[in-house]
Amino acid sequence: MARSFGLSDFTPQRVFGQAGRASGSAWHEDFLERARLERERNDDAASRCALAAYLVARVIDRALEGTPTDEDRQAYAWQVESVRRYVGELDDRRPETRHLDGILDALRVTATACSSAVRMALTAFAYFLEHEGRLAEALEVLSLAARTHGAAIPPSDFPAIALFAGRLNRLQAHFEAATIAYAAAEEGALVTGDVNARLVSRLGRAHVMRSQGNLPLAKQTVEGVITEAQTIGLTDTLSRAYADLGAVLTVQGDRLGALRATYEAFRLANDPLNRMRYLGDLGVELSELGYYDVARIAFGIVVASNTSFIVKTNARLELMEIESASGNRVAFERHRGELREGAGRMPPTMGVDYRYKSGLGLARFGQLARAREVWAEGMRLAETHHLNEWYFRLERTSRQPDGAAIPQQARAEAKAPPEAIADLAAGLTAYAEEAMPA
Numbered sequence: 001m002a003r004s005f006g007l008s009d010f011t012p013q014r015v016f017g018q019a020g021r022a023s024g025s026a027w028h029e030d031f032l033e034r035a036r037l038e039r040e041r042n043d044d045a046a047s048r049c050a051l052a053a054y055l056v057a058r059v060i061d062r063a064l065e066g067t068p069t070d071e072d073r074q075a076y077a078w079q080v081e082s083v084r085r086y087v088g089e090l091d092d093r094r095p096e097t098r099h100l101d102g103i104l105d106a107l108r109v110t111a112t113a114c115s116s117a118v119r120m121a122l123t124a125f126a127y128f129l130e131h132e133g134r135l136a137e138a139l140e141v142l143s144l145a146a147r148t149h150g151a152a153i154p155p156s157d158f159p160a161i162a163l164f165a166g167r168l169n170r171l172q173a174h175f176e177a178a179t180i181a182y183a184a185a186e187e188g189a190l191v192t193g194d195v196n197a198r199l200v201s202r203l204g205r206a207h208v209m210r211s212q213g214n215l216p217l218a219k220q221t222v223e224g225v226i227t228e229a230q231t232i233g234l235t236d237t238l239s240r241a242y243a244d245l246g247a248v249l250t251v252q253g254d255r256l257g258a259l260r261a262t263y264e265a266f267r268l269a270n271d272p273l274n275r276m277r278y279l280g281d282l283g284v285e286l287s288e289l290g291y292y293d294v295a296r297i298a299f300g301i302v303v304a305s306n307t308s309f310i311v312k313t314n315a316r317l318e319l320m321e322i323e324s325a326s327g328n329r330v331a332f333e334r335h336r337g338e339l340r341e342g343a344g345r346m347p348p349t350m351g352v353d354y355r356y357k358s359g360l361g362l363a364r365f366g367q368l369a370r371a372r373e374v375w376a377e378g379m380r381l382a383e384t385h386h387l388n389e390w391y392f393r394l395e396r397t398s399r400q401p402d403g404a405a406i407p408q409q410a411r412a413e414a415k416a417p418p419e420a421i422a423d424l425a426a427g428l429t430a431y432a433e434e435a436m437p438a
Contacts, residue, residue, distance in 0.1 A: 010158040010188060012146040015165045015181050016139075028057045030136040037384070043344075048089075049096050053137070055083045056100050060122070060144050063113035080107070099125040119148040130168065131308055133347030139168040158188035159197035166204045175208050182208070199225050199237050203244055210248055219248045239268035243278050250285065259285045263424045276307040280315045282428070292322055294425050297432045309345060317350070317357055324361030332361045348385035352378045356394060372398045 031054035038047035059080055067073040084104055090097040103125060106117035122145035129138035146153060146161050153161060166181035182204040189197035202225050209218035222244045229238040246262035249255075262282045269275040283298035295318075302315035320335035339354055346354060355378030362371035375398040382391040 009184075010153045010155055011151065012143065012149065012153060014184050015162050016143040016146060028054050028137075028140055030134075030140065031057065034134070034137070045091055045094070049091075049094060049100075052083075052087050052090055052100055053096065055086060056103055057140065057144060059083050059107070060103070060113050060118070060148075063107065064144070064147050080104070084108075095128060099128055114148050114150055119145050122148065126164070131310070133310065133350075135168050135172050139165065139172075142168065155188055155192050159185045159192065159194055159201070162188060163197065163200055163204065166201070170204065170207055170211070173211070175212060178208050179205060195228075195232065196234055196237055199229055199234065200240065203237075203240055206244060206248075210244075210251065215248055215252055219245070219252070222248060235268050236270055239265045239270070239274065239278075241265075242268065243274075243281065246281065246285070255285065255289055259289065259424065263427070267427070272305075273307055273311065276302045276305050276311050276315075280311055280318070283315065283318055287318060287322055291425070292326060294428060295322060297428055301432050309342070310347070310350070313339065313342060313346060313350060317354060320361065321357045324357070324364050327364075329365050332365070336361065348381060349387060349390070352382045352385075352387055352390045352394070354378075355381065356390070356397075359394075359397070 031050050035047045035050035035054065038044075038050055062076055062079060067076045087097065087100050087104060090100075092098065092101070099121070103118065103121040106115070106121045107113060110117050112118075122141055126138045126141040126145060129135075129141060142161070142164055146165075149157070162181045162185035166178045166185060169175075169178035169181060182201045185204070186198050186201035189195070189201060202221055206218045206221040206225075209215075209221065222241055225241045226238060226245065229235075229241055242261045243265035246258040246260075246265060249258035249261060259282070262278055262285055266275060266278040266282055269278055279298050280302050283295045283302070286292075286295035286298060299315040299319045299322075303312055303319065305312070316335050316339055320332055320339065323329075323331035323335060336358055339358075343351060343354060355374050359371040359374040359378070362368075362374060375394045379391055379394045379398075382388070382394065
């Protein structure tokens with residue numbers, strides 16, 4: 001029998017747990033940790049920005065807790081003014097500064113945190129933090145945004161908040177929390193009749209299944225979403241489902257099937273960011289199959305597009321790897337130089353990957369001593385951010401005598417694509433000609 005739901009089910013606590021500090025932890029400690037790390041890297045501007053984000057989050061906490069007495073109101077007013085002065089001293093050219101200004105302005109105009117203006121400003125900041133790879137911070141800010149609804153989140157808003165929380169938890173490998181959030185999103189979607197949110201929540205749970213190794217159930221779930229989305233014409237959801245199917249098939253070893261699924265995701269995508277993300281995935285799959293010329297076209301479109309820094313940088317990293325493995329030193333150095341300029345903006349995992357692939361290229365071109373210097377830099381970065389798997393990979397690679405473990409320039413260009421993916425190659429080439437006219 002179907003369960004019935006009431007307003008009591010749609011609380012912030014349902015998705016985020018109890019508000020405030022966890023036992024033994026500090027308020028918004030992830031912001032403080034970022035401030036510390038940036039200070040250790042001698043980036044005072046970035047450190048101050050992280051500290052400002054912490055202070056703004058504390059102001060919102062205080063506003064949500066309420067100020068019942070005159071003494072509370074005076075202390076709160078002083079806190080707001082103090083934070084406003086601090087944020088006002090930051091570089092307003094930094095996107096994070098502008099987000100923090102926007103939150104404080106919304107709080108000033110409405111005089112309460114429980115307002116749509118504050119909620120929208122906080123949610124926009126959470127998306128920005130996710131875009132920058134600061135997932136734990138994004139989850140904290142999203143929790144604050146959810147609490148601005150008060151005791152209960154309107155059913156119409158609940159699925160989107162729960163889906164966002166599920167994604168942020170999943171990307172941090174917090175699989176239990178992600179599953180709880182996705183289940184809550186699906187229940188909310190059933191109440192409101194939001195078919196799209198219901199299907200997306202199922203895709204989120206399939207992501208978790210895949211991450212935990214349950215590939216058959218993940219594939220079955222995704223295929224069920226594809227069938228339903230096709231039936232009712234939900235193109236965006238269908239695109240996402242095909243991308244997920246491609247990821248499952250890749251892990252299962254069906255590389256041609258994965259390629260076709262990812263291309264279908266790219267072909268159906270309406271959102272420009274998703275389209276370029278899928279195209280980047282397609283480039284990786286083409287490269288792994290040996291279709292380097294077509295992969296270069298895919299990555300080239302991404303790099304030339306107006307998409308996110310993360311997606312573009314991933315594409316250029318793959319291009320750098322293709323060129324070093326193909327023996328094209330000029331192209332390798334060009335991509336390495338472009339990546340070096342943006343290295344300071346890379347999330348830690350990407351920063352380590354950049355140093356790993358740079359070192360591989362240098363070693364392939366006979367510069368093993370320089371390669372080991374780059375790998376050592378990558379090891380230090382991996383150690384700082386507790387990226388143990390990356391640390392040991394770099395250590396194993398750098399210790400090999402005479403670069404014995406370095407994959408050399410032995411990858412041959414695959415022959416003409418089989419008929420099964422000939423249409424894919426032609427379609428991608430046509431898209432490239434349209435996207436990048438001569």
